[in-house]
Amino acid sequence: MALTDAQIERYSRQIIVPHLGGRGQERLLAAKIVIGGDARDIEAPLGYMVGAGVGTIGVRLAGDHNVFDQTIAAMRQLNSDVSVRIADKSFASIDLALAFVSSDATRKIAEEIVSDARASVIARLDAPGKIAVVPDVHDPRVADASMLKKFGTRADAADFIAMLATAEAFKLVAGYSENQSRAIIEFDGYVTRSRVFA
Numbered sequence: 001m002a003l004t005d006a007q008i009e010r011y012s013r014q015i016i017v018p019h020l021g022g023r024g025q026e027r028l029l030a031a032k033i034v035i036g037g038d039a040r041d042i043e044a045p046l047g048y049m050v051g052a053g054v055g056t057i058g059v060r061l062a063g064d065h066n067v068f069d070q071t072i073a074a075m076r077q078l079n080s081d082v083s084v085r086i087a088d089k090s091f092a093s094i095d096l097a098l099a100f101v102s103s104d105a106t107r108k109i110a111e112e113i114v115s116d117a118r119a120s121v122i123a124r125l126d127a128p129g130k131i132a133v134v135p136d137v138h139d140p141r142v143a144d145a146s147m148l149k150k151f152g153t154r155a156d157a158a159d160f161i162a163m164l165a166t167a168e169a170f171k172l173v174a175g176y177s178e179n180q181s182r183a184i185i186e187f188d189g190y191v192t193r194s195r196v197f198a
Contacts, residue, residue, distance in 0.1 A: 002026070003025060003026060003029075007053070007081065008022070010079075010081075011025045011028075011052075014028075014052065014053075014174075023175070024174035024175055025053060027173060027175050028052055028055065028173055028174050029053050029054075031055050031095045031096065032056040032093060032094055032095050033054055033058070033094065033097070033098060033117075033173060034057075034058040034059070034060055034087045034096075034097050034098070034113045034116075035049065035059055035100075036059075036060035036087075036097065036098070036099045036100070036110060036113045037061070037100030037101070037109065038061070038062050038063075038103060039062075039063075039068050039071070040102075041100040041106070041125060041158070041162055042059065042061070042100055042162075043071055044159070044163065044166075045098065045162055045163065045166040045169075046071070046075060047075065047078065048166050049082075049166065050075045050084060051078060052170060053081050053082060054170075055081070055083065056082070056083045057083070057084045058084075058085060058086070058087025058091040058094070059086055059087055060086075060109050060112070060113055061086075061109075062103060062105035062109055063105070065086050072085065072086070092116065094118065095119065096117055096118065096119045096169055096173050097113040097114045097117035097119075097120040097122075098120070098121050098123075098165065098169040099113055099114060100125060100162055100165070101122065101123065101125060101147070101148070101151060102125040102126070102151065102158065104150060104151055106151075107148055107149075107151060110122055110147075110148060114134075118137055119134060119135045119172050119173075120132070121133050121134070121165050122147050122148075123161055123162055123164075123165035124147060124151075124161075125154055125155055125158035125161055125162060126151055126154055127153060127156075127188075128155070128186055129155045129158065129187040130147060130184060131164060131165045131168060131184070132147050132182075133168045133180065133182065133184075135172055135177075135181075135182065136182070147184075161187055181196045183195065183196050
């Protein structure tokens, strides 16, 4: 899909980023992703992805999604290039799942949405925080057994970890890192460690 003049103007700040360009923006507009978790944890990442021009975004929430309908309506107003809706069972052919684990209920959502996606980013928002970046189809338990274990105490840096996970998801969808390896990024206070896994 070629970018229109209006889209080139709208996304010009992203298009000029080295290794992204117009082709990366076209990938973003053609992408279909699911963001899952608690409403508190997905609101800012959803706004980021809508603003970036990710074409189709499904939302899977823990609990009642009716409280989030107003946020979804606001996201639709933010960017007319993007379709945002609650992701039900008919939401298929997902390019990427972005899951925020902040409770046992959101852990179950992560398991569900990751199993249906071609790539995924899972963020654990307890301490120590972790992000699993998986650029290919997989079983979420393969990433790291601790990614989907019982949730502990919410980390002070949970919002920061959520936005870093969102940036990793953006890079995957845009094709920013063509040869991205599976990685676990761990946060323990001010120390960050990254390791590749098979």
